[in-house]
Amino acid sequence: MLTRFAPSPTGELHLGHAYSALLAHDAARAAGGRFRIRIDDIDGGRSRESHVAAALADLAWLGLAWDGAPVRQSAHLDAYAAALADLAARGLVYPCFCTRADIAASLAAPHGPAGPLYPGTCRRLTAAERERRRAAEPHCWRLDMGRAAALAGPLRWEEEGQGVRLADPAAHGDIVLARKDAPASYHLASTIDDAAMGVTHVVRGADLIASTDVHRLLQALLALPTPRYRHHALVCGADGRRLAKRDGAATLAMLREKGVDGGALANDLRAGRLPAGYSLRMA
Template sequence: MRTRFAPSPNGPLHLGHAYAALVAHDTARARGGAFILRIEDIDGERSRPAFVEETLLDLGWLGLPWDGKPVFQSQRLESYAAAGERLKAMGLLYPCTCTRAEIAAAATTFGPDGPVYPGTCRDRRVDPAAAAAWRLDVERSLTMTGPLSWTDEVAGRQTATPMMFGDIVLLRKDLPASYHLAATLDDAADGISLVTRGMDLFNATHIHRLLQALLELPVPTWLHHPLLVEPDGRKLAKRRGSPSLGDRRRAGEDGRTIAQALREGRFPAGISLSRGVHQTP
């Protein structure tokens, strides 16, 4: 079996990342499997080589060695483009020029990511010269795949209900691919058989299962683990300045001791573990 830890190098890692890496690493080791490190570095405006180096140092400091060489999303852009062209040829992608403000104003329902796109551009001609994102026609896609399901090791068997997202963007205006498309293709390319990730991404799996069916990709099992959260219940986040692993490492703290404390459910004052909330159809 193969698991992976897939951080984005757009900021320093914190204890939440350490916990996610620990779950993937320890699960692989306990089952005699491989633990893969994937760097999700296709956000050209925010990704920094310095943060890649910090990630490698942090994992070593925690005592979480990975197997093989790290893999980089930036080396896989052709595979994302090819998948996009395949879905276009199937008649499942359409260009969209709507802004977030326009979507928010027109939306009548809300999904896991906020206002659900109302399909404004689905049947509208878009100027080929216009900067456009490419959206997946989810309803039409489901007529091709039929009913789908997936399995989480904790939550059990799930019926895939990607319609909760509406027609999601797969090819962005500003990036080579969306998280949904890139992560799904990468997990297949890396031979990942167990996708471990936080409960905040539980609902995203409904979309990923649809993409696997459309692109004829292997279907892994998932394990969505609890999140480390701040006193107000929000998950730890780089943008809110959660203490970084690098700062702890440079201050002389023992990374292996921190990793063992996380294994045992002992967290710094004010930090707790939350299973989060997910929808189970």
């Protein structure tokens, strides 16, 4: 077994990160396997080295040990570019010039698991118009979901403790695979890196269950292995919402500075005991 914990260095870790890291670490150790760290740092505008150092210090404070040096997504840009080129050569991706405002204003945009779906505006552009606009306008790259899903056919993945689930990638519409400001989306980078690292079991929060539909499709399109999945309950605050960096959730660094015993906190989290005001809930 090989599991991983993959923080983004765009902020400090909180209790939700600690819970996820502990579950991934303990699953590997119980099976005599390996636990790896991957730094998801392809968002160059928001990633900070100080957050990388803080994350590793937090994990060590919790008593976690990982195997090998942490992997950096920023070292794998060539792999993402190669995958995107492969999909483009098969006519499965297209450049999109729409802004978020353009998409929000579209009355034709249906809704999917993550909100409004892209209405396919740029999918309908001619090849000549795409080439002309690519030379002058910022653009992302979207997956032509209809063509991709038809090519892949029915897809399944195994959820630990629940059995086999049928994937429904079409519900996500034409997802972004490379952003205007980043060389790869979360979906593309995570799928490629999990395969490259040899991850056999993906342990992550229940808020990412729907994303597994997309990852399963990318695995099929790129001939990558499919790991087993375990989506765990989320740590929520007093308002019932899952903890998030953008909401200023209390950080592990703050707890360390207050003199909290990291090993004791880890054992409490393992037992499902959370500090006052926090709870565990499925998404």
